[in-house]
Amino acid sequence: MPFKPPTPGPSVPPTQRHPSSAANIVLIGFMGSGKTTVGQLLAQKREWQFVDTDEMVVQTARRDIPTLFATEGEIGFRDREAAAIREASTGERQVIATGGGAVLRPENVEALQKTGVVVWLTARPEVAVARTQYCARERPLLVAGADDLLTHVLKMLGERGPLYQAAAHLVVDTSDRDVHAIVREIDRKAARARALQPEPACR
Numbered sequence: 001m002p003f004k005p006p007t008p009g010p011s012v013p014p015t016q017r018h019p020s021s022a023a024n025i026v027l028i029g030f031m032g033s034g035k036t037t038v039g040q041l042l043a044q045k046r047e048w049q050f051v052d053t054d055e056m057v058v059q060t061a062r063r064d065i066p067t068l069f070a071t072e073g074e075i076g077f078r079d080r081e082a083a084a085i086r087e088a089s090t091g092e093r094q095v096i097a098t099g100g101g102a103v104l105r106p107e108n109v110e111a112l113q114k115t116g117v118v119v120w121l122t123a124r125p126e127v128a129v130a131r132t133q134y135c136a137r138e139r140p141l142l143v144a145g146a147d148d149l150l151t152h153v154l155k156m157l158g159e160r161g162p163l164y165q166a167a168a169h170l171v172v173d174t175s176d177r178d179v180h181a182i183v184r185e186i187d188r189k190a191a192r193a194r195a196l197q198p199e200p201a202c203r
C-alpha cells in the first residue's frame, strides 16, 4: 500500500486535537524524517533542552543500537526505549526526539501525548531512503528487510503510518524544505496548540 503522510483517519484530525499538556515538544516519525536535526535546532531556538530517547537508551545500556538488537533482540530494545520515554516524559521545557518505532507501544504514545505537543515529522519515502541509505547499518530494522530499501521502507510506512497519525497533535512535512523553515513552523504551531488547550476547570 503506498504511503500518504497526512491522510486524515476516521478519528479527529491531528490539527484539531488538543495536547493534554504542553510542557514539551515531542517529535515522532519514521527513520530519516529529520527528528534529530530539527529537534536540536528547535531546542536551540526555544532555549530548551534537547533529549533524544535513542541516545538515552545507548547511554544507559552502554551499547549502540545494532549491538542491542543483536544481543537483546527488538523486544529488549523496545523495553529500554519505553523506559527512556517514561523518564523523558517527566521533564519539561524539552524537545524530545523519539526513535521511529516509539509509536509501536500504546503506553509510549500515552506518555508522550501527556507530556507535550506531539509533532509527526513526515518525509516522502524516497526522501527517507536518501537520508538513511548511507547509514542504514546503524538502523537494524532497515537492514532486516529482504527487499530493496525503498520497498522495505514503503512496507514499514504502510504499517506505521496509521500509528503516527493516531498519536500526533500536529503534522509537519520535512521533504525538500529548509530546516530553519521547518523549525519556525513547528515553533509557531506548537505555541498555538498550547494556547488552544482548554482552561483547567474552576473549582
Ligand code: S3P
Pocket: 029, 030, 031, 032, 035, 054, 065, 098, 099, 100, 101, 102, 138, 139, 140, 141
Ligand atoms: C527504529 C528507529 C531508530 C532506532 C531503532 C529503531 C525504528 O531511530 O530507534 O533503530 O523502529 O524505526 P531513528 O528513527 O532515530 O532512526
